[in-house]
Amino acid sequence: GENVEQHPSTLSVQEGDSAVIKCTYSDSASNYFPWYKQELGKRPQLIIDIRSNVGEKKDQRIAVTLNKTAKHFSLHITETQPEDSAVYFCAATLKGLTGGGNKLTFGTGTQLKVEL
Amino acid sequence: NAGVTQTPKFRVLKTGQSMTLLCAQDMNHEYMYWYRQDPGMGLRLIHYSVGEGTTAKGEVPDGYNVSRLKKQNFLLGLESAAPSQTSVYFCASSPPPGHPYGYTFGSGTRLTVV
Numbered sequence: 001g002e003n004v005e006q007h008p009s010t011l012s013v014q015e016g017d018s019a020v021i022k023c024t025y026s027d028s029a030s031n032y033f034p035w036y037k038q039e040l041g042k043r044p045q046l047i048i049d050i051r052s053n054v055g056e057k058k059d060q061r062i063a064v065t066l067n068k069t070a071k072h073f074s075l076h077i078t079e080t081q082p083e084d085s086a087v088y089f090c091a092a093t094l095k096g097l098t099g100g101g102n103k104l105t106f107g108t109g110t111q112l113k114v115e116l
Numbered sequence: 117n118a119g120v121t122q123t124p125k126f127r128v129l130k131t132g133q134s135m136t137l138l139c140a141q142d143m144n145h146e147y148m149y150w151y152r153q154d155p156g157m158g159l160r161l162i163h164y165s166v167g168e169g170t171t172a173k174g175e176v177p178d179g180y181n182v183s184r185l186k187k188q189n190f191l192l193g194l195e196s197a198a199p200s201q202t203s204v205y206f207c208a209s210s211p212p213p214g215h216p217y218g219y220t221f222g223s224g225t226r227l228t229v230v
Contacts, residue, residue, distance in 0.1 A: 001175070009156070034219070043206065043221040044159070089158060102147060102210055103174065104219065106158040 002027040004092050006107025013080050014115055021110045023090035024072040030092040033073045034104070035064060038087045047088075048075070080114045087111050118142055122207050122222035129197040129229045137192040137225050139207030145220070146212040148190035149174075150182060152203040153224075159206065165190055166212070197229045 003026040013019050025033075034049035050057045050064045050073065057064050061080075066073040077084055091104040120141045129135055139148065146167050151159040161174030163182040171182045179201060181193045190209075194201060207222040 006158075043223050045221070046218060102212075103149070103161055103164060104159075105175075106151075106160070108156060108158040 002030055002092055002094075002105040004090060004105050004107045006090050006110060008110060009108065010111045010113070012113045012115060015080060015082060017080055019075075019077045019080055019084070019112055019114075021075045021088055021090070021112070022072060023074070023092075023107050024070075025092040025105075026071070027092070027094070028068075028071060029094050032093050032102075033064070033066060034091050035075050036089045036091065036106075038089065038109075040086075044089060077112075080112075082114050082116060085112055085114045120207055120209055120220050120222040122205075122225050124225060125223065126226050127228070129194075129227065131197060131199060131229060133197050134193070134195050135197065135227075136194075137205055137207075137227075139190045139192070139209075139222055141188055141190075141209040141220070143209060143211075143220065144187070145209035146187075147210045148184065149208045149210075149219075150180070150190065150192045151206045151208065152176065153206060154203050162192065162205075197227075199229045201227065202229045203227060 006023045031052035036044035037047045038044045048062050050066050061078045063076040087109045089109050090107040093104045123138045149164040150162040153159050160176045165171050165184040168187040183191045205225045208219045210219045
């Protein structure tokens with residue numbers, strides 16, 4: 001099955017700096033890679049995703065890059081703000097497999113702290 | 117439109133007791149999932165369902181059972197709770213392949229087994 005590794009486990013940045021979180025996956029068939037943000041005591045919420053036919057996707061201060069050859073993808077947050085402090089999870093799945101359930105395999109999470 | 121609703125939100129069980137966690141979704145999603153979240157381990161899939169009347173094992177199914185008698189409900193059962201099942205449990209649902217993809221999570225159930 002799929003295995004997703006995520007680094008770093010904790011990340012502390014100064015407000016206004018950039019933050020980068022990296023993930024690697026094992027199954028070359030995976031084709032959908034979402035990122036979730038989870039604030040303390042809350043449910044995970046999708047912040048951005050990328051499909052395997054795209055190398056980069058941006059949404060305001062958030063971007064995700066995908067290197068299919070190396071089987072890794074990264075989350076980039078620019079101009080970080082205190083409200084970006086949360087746990088971020090990457091995930092991978094083979095989307096579109098009928099009956100497969102689109103099961104997401106999650107990384108172990110990155111605790112991001114944005115300091116004033 | 118409530119999305120995905122989990123009950124209860126908190127529960128304390130004694131070792132050996134049983135309980136059922138309920139997940140209900142009103143989005144007409146075909147697929148439903150149960151994950152557990154433990155510190156430093158991310159979210160791990162327990163069981164999932166691709167439609168009414170179907171269930172399948174995920175990554176960590178031991179000690180749990182599930183049922184999907186109605187499309188909108190997915191129940192997670194613990195027959196004999198163990199301290200190792202202390203965790204936060206999240207239910208999620210998603211549409212089937214071919215539809216705009218998206219997982220919707222419930223708000224979670226914090227379970228403590230003493």
